[in-house]
Amino acid sequence: MKHIYQKGSNVEAPVLLLLHGTGGTETDLLPLAEMVSPGSSVLSVRGNVLENGMPRFFRRLSEGVFDEEDLILRTKELYDYLEWASQEYDFDKNKVVALGYSNGANIAASLMFHYKGALQGAILHHPMVPRRGIALPPLSDTPVFIAAGNNDPICPAAETNELTRILEAAGAKVDNHWENFGHQLTRSEVEAAGSWFHRNFL
Numbered sequence: 001m002k003h004i005y006q007k008g009s010n011v012e013a014p015v016l017l018l019l020h021g022t023g024g025t026e027t028d029l030l031p032l033a034e035m036v037s038p039g040s041s042v043l044s045v046r047g048n049v050l051e052n053g054m055p056r057f058f059r060r061l062s063e064g065v066f067d068e069e070d071l072i073l074r075t076k077e078l079y080d081y082l083e084w085a086s087q088e089y090d091f092d093k094n095k096v097v098a099l100g101y102s103n104g105a106n107i108a109a110s111l112m113f114h115y116k117g118a119l120q121g122a123i124l125h126h127p128m129v130p131r132r133g134i135a136l137p138p139l140s141d142t143p144v145f146i147a148a149g150n151n152d153p154i155c156p157a158a159e160t161n162e163l164t165r166i167l168e169a170a171g172a173k174v175d176n177h178w179e180n181f182g183h184q185l186t187r188s189e190v191e192a193a194g195s196w197f198h199r200n201f202l
Contacts, residue, residue, distance in 0.1 A: 001045050001046065001048055001077075001078075001081050002026060002045070002046040003026055003043060003044060003045045003046065003085070004026045004027065004030070004042070004043075004044045005041070005042070005043050005044075005085070005088075005089050006030075006041060006042045006044075007041050007089070008037075008038075008039050008040045008041040008042065009038075009039045010037075010039030010040060010202075011041075013037055013039050013040040013041075013201065013202060014037075014040060014095045014096060014097040014120050014121070014201050015040060015041045015042070015043055015091050015092075015095060015096045015097070016033045016036065016037060016040045016041070016042050016043070016096075016097055016098075016099050017043050017044075017045070017082070017096050017097065017098045017099065017100075017108070017119070018030070018032070018033055018042060018043070018044035018045065018099050018100075018104075019045060019047075019057060019098060019099070019100035019101070019103075019104025019105065019107060019108055020044075020046070020047070020055070020100075020101060020103075020104050021101040021102035021103050021104055021105075022051065022054055022055075022056050022102060022103045023054035023055065023056075024047075024055065024101070024104070025046050025055060026044040026045060026046040027044070028101075029044060029099060029101065029104075030042065030044060032099060032185075032190050032193075033099065035190050035191065035194050036099060036123065036190065036193055036194040036197050037194070037197055037198075037201075037202065041089075041091060043082075043085055043089070043091075043096075045078070045081070047074075047103070047104075047107075048074065048077065049070070049074065056103050057074055057078070057103055057104060057106070057107040058070045058071040058073075058074040058075070058103075058106075058107060058110075059071075063154070064128065064154065066106070066128075066130065066131075068131060071107070071110055071130060071131070072114070074107065075107060075110040075111060075113075075114050075115075076114075078107060078111065079111060079114070079115050079118055082096060082118070094117060094120060095120050096118075096119055096120055097119060097120050097121040097122060097123065097197070097201065098111065098119050098121075098122040098123065098124075099122075099123040099125075099193070100122070100123070100124055100125065100127070101125040101126060101185055102125065102126050102127075102154070102155075102183065105122075105124040105125055105126060105127035106127050106128055106130050107130070108122050108124060108127070109122070109124060109127050109128075109129075109130045109163065109167075110130040110131065112136070112137075112139060112142065112144075112167070112170075112172070113130055113131055113134065113136050114137075115137065116137035116138065117137075119142065120141075120142070120201075121142055121143045121144060121145075121200060121201065122142070122144045122145070123144075123145045123147075123193045123196070123197065124144065124145065124146045124147070124163075125147045125185055125189065125190075125193070126147065126148060126149065126152060126154070126155045126183055126185075127146060127155065127160070127163060128154075128155050128159050128163070129159055129162050129163045129166065136166065136167075136169075136170035137170070138170060138171050139167060139170040139171045139172035140171035140172075141171075142171075142172045142173075143172070143173045143174075143175070143196075143200045144167055144172045144173070144174045144175070145174075145175050145177065145192075145193050145196040145197075146160060146163065146164060146174060146175070146176050146177070147176075147177045147178075147179065147189035147192065147193060148160040148176065148177070148178055148179070149178070149179050149180070149181045149182050149183060149184070150178055150179065150180050150181075151180065151181060151182050152181075152182050152183045153182060153183065154182075154183045155183060160176065164176060175196055177189055177192045177193070177196075
């Protein structure tokens with residue numbers, strides 16, 4: 001997968017796995033990583049799927065309707081890729097925290113839905129519920145930060161609340177941060193994510 005790896009100055013800090021939104025690239029979230037944990041190593045990945053020329057991490061059938069078969073396939077692809085990257089760049093695969101926005105947040109959540117221990121934690125900006133009706137692996141040691149917008153037309157509040165309930169039912173400790181905006185990323189939610197990261201991992 002096309003990616004950027006940047007070794008950080010703090011080898012004890014978790015590696016940040018950056019996952020962009022639809023139409024993004026592996027460079028989009030690098031400034032967020034600098035705000036959240038400037039000492040962390042960073043692995044930023046470009047999605048392998050194209051939608052009208054725009055990179056994504058998995059296909060969708062329409063706005064908000066995921067192609068679940070492709071989601072499962074691409075989630076395994078990313079999970080296997082993390083195994084490869086941990087050996088290639090010599091980092092602990094058990095100390096990876098995802099930082100994803102929108103489509104990237106959705107595949108980060110899908111990693112937690114499908115693979116035990118895939119992530120040490122996750123920062124999910126404007127995620128949706130990746131799948132319904134499946135049993136999640138135990139997430140008792142997995143803190144999750146979710147940032148959402150009260151006026152988000154793509155990811156309504158009900159979606160955020162349902163994802164929170166599903167993750168908490170699997171044992172995750174979920175912190176929700178609400179903004180009075182829509183689907184866009186805001187500086188204040190990224191700063192809140194940074195505070196959360198420091199409380200949980202540094």
